[in-house]
Amino acid sequence: MAFARHLTRDRRRSAHTVRAYQATAERLLAFLREHWGGPVDAAQLDRATAADLRAFLAARRGEGLSNASAARELSAVRAFLAFAGAPPPRIAGPRVKKGVPRPIAPAEVVALAEEVSEDAAEPWIAARAWAVLLLLYGAGLRIGEAMALTPAILPLGETIRVTGKRGKTRIVPLLPAVRTAVEAYAAACPYALTPEAPLFRGAKGGALSPAIIRRSVRMARVRLGLSDRTTPHALRHSFATHLLGRGADLRALQELLGHASLGSTQIYTAVDAAHLLDVYRNAHPRA
Template sequence: MDPVDPDALAPAWAAHLARDRRRSAHTVRAYQATARRLMGFLARHRGEPVDRAALASVDAAELRAFLSARRNPEGGGIVNASAARELSAIRGFLAFAGAPPARVRGPRVKPGVPRPVSPAEAVALAQTVAEDAACEWIAARDWAVLLLLYGAGLRIGEALGLTGAILPLGRVLTVTGKRDKVRAVPLLPQVRAAIEAYAAQVPWGTARDAPLFRGAKGGPLDAAIVRRAVRAARAILCLSSRTTPHALRHSFATHLLGRGADLRSLQELLGHASLSSTQVYTKVDAAHLMDVYRHAHPRA
């Protein structure tokens, strides 16, 4: 039976997203937080607890008021892209609760163009992170993780989700991405060598059912640790604040496209569900060409 307790609605939706929709743990946490925020807002707005029946009567004016409050600095100060994601989560939650669809138009979001780093910058970033590591095996770990992002186009969550079962390595790595979509990714010799060097040094071994990449105390490596190391390295190298672990994946895609890869092949390598997600990289390449033109052409 569906939960009636208002406090159980958001957790029940989160469980549905994880179990039935196969959404990532990050998405589940974010969407559940949105559901809790909406119910808290409505409870304050109406002066009474919000249950399933109350959600069914939510109107467009209340949803606009909620989004307006979220845009306020005291409510988070979210921008258009975040407001659009928030509205998407709200629509899903209300549908789960049995409410009729609310006719609220989302904010216009201009598609962002990923900012790739150059091959030299990508390698320098990985080297700097490794050089700043506390010990030799952690340096090997960080080098291997960042090469997987730039050399194989993995998402950070995909890289950290690998287990010892991938060893011994072949020429192709099988990766499980978003919504349990499985894809095959070719491994460059340099990437294979980096993973094998790390595997030979990690103090906790590489059991088939255990995380391949470990934290300093032996637990699964946290993505926040990788992001923190990249922030420190990019400051040393004076790189843009947009130089993040995910930017390495963007760079992988952009550089392949610039060297003649077709969109369909790139879609498969990146694990995108639709071609439209991959087409953004054509804008990246065009932007790069315009930048080269402006800086190099005598009449630009």
């Protein structure tokens, strides 16, 4: 449809975003046809009201959408209506209740990573954002550690060697999804990835600044209505607490996170369960 072409050609959105936004547009049109009891064309979209959009979101929420996913759905609706020449009605997006404690729920991590990627100016920058955020959440890296990686880690195996604070190195297992994300970025990056250069590049080819990632996360969490505690470091925190939720040994977790003292690791109390401990036990050479 023309909306998809607009997103690809004019907005330079990633293929993932184009598919997601087109699907939302199709769902909205189908809903309005039933809601209004007749066919819907571009001219009729101009009469869509805030009440209509709230009804659409309510129907989607009834299908099981989380707050974060519903907020992304609304973002796509606004983009579609603007493309159709119908100024989107003012409507507040769904918000996560204040005081949501850390760690970030897995679904919110995915929504955050998708939102950051979808806001990227270029498809390769979207792939870069996805890879960086998955390294923080799926491998527990500090943002500075991720920025310090070089193409020497390629091709990726089951683990990577990470250099942390005070030059201490550690071995970190990689989930398949993390490996896929980093490899997709490496394939899409327009700059030569020589072994000594930074793996993650800025838009002009220099080393990517952590500030760029922090700013992108900050803007995305506002759009999604997530807590202001949703930061890049909170993704690493979630990685650790999810591991403990499955019964990870503190000493093993200390080594995995690169903490100099056990006291630093003990701040992570038992929380929601996750499956990463199984990956750690299977992939880490000292597990």
